[in-house]
Amino acid sequence: xxxxPDPRWAPHATVATVVVxxxxxxxxxxxIEGRQVLNQPAGHLEPGESLAAAALRExxxxxxxxxxxxxxxxxxxxxxADGTPFLRFCYAARPISHDPARPLDAGIDRALWMTPAExxxxxxxxxxxxxxxxxxxxxxxxxxxxxxxREVA
Numbered sequence: 206x207x208x209x210p211d212p213r214w215a216p217h218a219t220v221a222t223v224v225v226x227x228x229x230x231x232x233x234x235x236x237i238e239g240r241q242v243l244n245q246p247a248g249h250l251e252p253g254e255s256l257a258a259a260a261l262r263e264x265x266x267x268x269x270x271x272x273x274x275x276x277x278x279x280x281x282x283x284x285x286a287d288g289t290p291f292l293r294f295c296y297a298a299r300p301i302s303h304d305p306a307r308p309l310d311a312g313i314d315r316a317l318w319m320t321p322a323e324x325x326x327x328x329x330x331x332x333x334x335x336x337x338x339x340x341x342x343x344x345x346x347x348x349x350x351x352x353x354x355r356e357v358a
Contacts, residue, residue, distance in 0.1 A: 216290035220260040221247035224298045229318040242332040255356045260296045268316035269307040272298035276348035295339045
């Protein structure tokens with residue numbers, strides 16, 4: 206019987222959505238370990254869920270905004286300070302409608318719109334370096350067709 210830990214690398218699969226409207230970016234303010242931080246609408250992929258469906262779900266759950274995905278921005282590999290590895294799949298989206306009465310996910314304090322300059326000035330409040338990197342890539346025009354990420358049955 207082998208009792209050694211599984212040697213395979215098993216990162217957390219997450220999604221994030223960059224929603225831009227009128228020169229502002231949709232963000233969430235959330236409390237992590239007692240500290241308020243800024244993040245894109247983001248979260249973990251659930252079993253049986255496609256990456257695109259997860260991005261749509263997380264956006265509405267964390268912000269109350271229903272969005273339409275418009276492009277794939279990229280996949281980002283990052284290891285948190287505690288050693289937790291992540292693969293973050295990032296999408297661009299446009300806002301469709303907002304339900305201000307919808308309760309937000311636990312831990313989300315509020316959804317807010319910021320300009321890229323305001324977010325950049327708040328670098329110390331960003332949950333991870335992924336927050337700015339993904340937006341910087343989006344602002345630089347990095348967009349791929351949604352079909353670049355394929356779900357195969």
